Amino acid sequence: MDLEFNPFKPGSGLRPPALEGRDEQIGAFELLVARSKRQNYDRGPILSGLRGVGKTTLLNTLVEHADRQGWLTIAIEARPSEAGTTAVRAKLSQELTVGLRRYSRKHRIQHAIDPLIDLARGFSLGLGLGPATASFSLDQRPAASGDIDLDLEELVEAITAELRPRSSAFGLFIDEMQDLDSDLLSALLAVQHRASQREWPFFLIGAGLPNLPAVLAGNRSYAERQFLYSTIGPLTPAAAADALRIPVRRQGGDFTDDALAVLVQASGGYPYFLQEYGKAIWNIAPHSPFQLEDAELAVEVGRRHLDEGFFPSRWNRATDRERRYLTALAATGEETPRSGKVAQLMGSTATGVSDVRNSAIRKGLIWAPEHGRIAFTVPGMADFIRRQPAE
Numbered sequence: 001m002d003l004e005f006n007p008f009k010p011g012s013g014l015r016p017p018a019l020e021g022r023d024e025q026i027g028a029f030e031l032l033v034a035r036s037k038r039q040n041y042d043r044g045p046i047l048s049g050l051r052g053v054g055k056t057t058l059l060n061t062l063v064e065h066a067d068r069q070g071w072l073t074i075a076i077e078a079r080p081s082e083a084g085t086t087a088v089r090a091k092l093s094q095e096l097t098v099g100l101r102r103y104s105r106k107h108r109i110q111h112a113i114d115p116l117i118d119l120a121r122g123f124s125l126g127l128g129l130g131p132a133t134a135s136f137s138l139d140q141r142p143a144a145s146g147d148i149d150l151d152l153e154e155l156v157e158a159i160t161a162e163l164r165p166r167s168s169a170f171g172l173f174i175d176e177m178q179d180l181d182s183d184l185l186s187a188l189l190a191v192q193h194r195a196s197q198r199e200w201p202f203f204l205i206g207a208g209l210p211n212l213p214a215v216l217a218g219n220r221s222y223a224e225r226q227f228l229y230s231t232i233g234p235l236t237p238a239a240a241a242d243a244l245r246i247p248v249r250r251q252g253g254d255f256t257d258d259a260l261a262v263l264v265q266a267s268g269g270y271p272y273f274l275q276e277y278g279k280a281i282w283n284i285a286p287h288s289p290f291q292l293e294d295a296e297l298a299v300e301v302g303r304r305h306l307d308e309g310f311f312p313s314r315w316n317r318a319t320d321r322e323r324r325y326l327t328a329l330a331a332t333g334e335e336t337p338r339s340g341k342v343a344q345l346m347g348s349t350a351t352g353v354s355d356v357r358n359s360a361i362r363k364g365l366i367w368a369p370e371h372g373r374i375a376f377t378v379p380g381m382a383d384f385i386r387r388q389p390a391e
């Protein structure tokens with residue numbers, strides 16, 4: 001088919017040609033926004049799931065909806081490591097100022113929002129970041145107590161006090177939320193807690209790896225009750241088929257049923273894989289409808305692309321020792337083996353390898369689905385590792 005018109009988009013957070021299988025989460029969020037307009041506040045969603053399952057895409061969809069509905073929206077992506085902490089804090093401060101400015105222009109309420117912008121600048125000072133721009137109006141003392149909990153609370157209270165009478169709300173959307181530095185996370189959870197109690201329209205909305213709910217609960221015990229937790233999983237076979245067929249039909253093409261079935265099966269319903277296989281079959285098939293042979297070839301080509309991009313981008317981030325751990329995990333042949341079993345395959349004990357296990361968890365390569373068990377965060381990673389030539 002004509003390469004130029006290929007609708008499929010394997011990538012990170014790229015809007016897919018058809019966003020399938022997420023009606024439940026989108027519907028729940030639309031309800032939250034609709035209720036917020038009536039000053040009837042619910043819990044915000046936390047979306048967690050494996051790599052490439054479509055969390056960022058879904059989060060972006062929610063941001064756009066909230067934005068269209070008149071919310072003040074701010075979106076950031078957390079990052080691990082100390083350098084990441086500073087960068088993320090700087091980004092948060094910057095986005096706060098930019099978001100407030102955009103909001104005030106859109107709704108033509110500069111007089112109400114300008115003092116909040118000063119306050120937001122004070123907040124970045126308090127974070128030790130220095131002012132985004134040098135000047136503060138003289139009568140506005142910035143909230144720079146330096147105590148991140150207090151400053152954040154003051155800021156959110158002031159912002160929501162302006163938004164509430166306008167039936168609007170403040171949504172702070174955080175991707176890769178498991179990587180947020182624990183001081184900032186703890187301040188945000190405390191503010192969310194306070195906001196719910198006082199009916200301030202403030203919503204933390206997060207997306208991240210499957211360990212995110214545990215990270216939140218580990219930070220503040222009440223986090224378990226603060227959010228609506230939603231696991232973002234692979235698409236059902238019907239939704240996966242739609243994710244492939246709808247974009248192709250839109251361009252006047254189609255699949256034979258058996259060709260479609262082969263791709264759905266090979267993808268396991270994982271959105272990233274669907275985009276990769278969809279892209280491959282479009283490029284391979286000489287004409288429509290796409291045939292079984294086209295699909296079989298597309299799986300081969302798509303898998304090669306995954307082996308050259310999706311998997312190595314994770315694998316290459318691992319140290320030699322972490323790779324040995326991942327290889328042992330793959331060698332168990334189980335989805336969620338006991339950590340002890342992995343350690344045994346490395347000729348060690350669970351305690352002996354706990355440091356490497358923890359560092360791989362911090363890098364988001366693996367996670368602990370339950371106490372004493374371990375699993376990959378990347379679907380298909382075990383097969384990829386088993387395909388690697390032994391070193």
Ligand SMILES: Nc1ncnc2c1ncn2[C@@H]1O[C@H](COP(=O)(O)OP(=O)(O)OP(=O)(O)O)[C@@H](O)[C@H]1O
Pocket residue numbers: 009010011012013014015016017018019020021022049050051052053054055056057058243271272273274275
């Ligand atoms: N519901 C869906 N239907 C079809 N394709 C989707 C869907 N959701 C996401 N995709 C596609 O899947 C790919 C991965 O999506 P996304 O980057 O949102 O995943 P992610 O869960 O954030 O991954 P990571 O954990 O690596 O950040 C993108 O190419 C996106 O276009």
Ligand SMILES: [Mg+2]
Pocket residue numbers: 012013055056057175
């Ligand atoms: Mg993502």
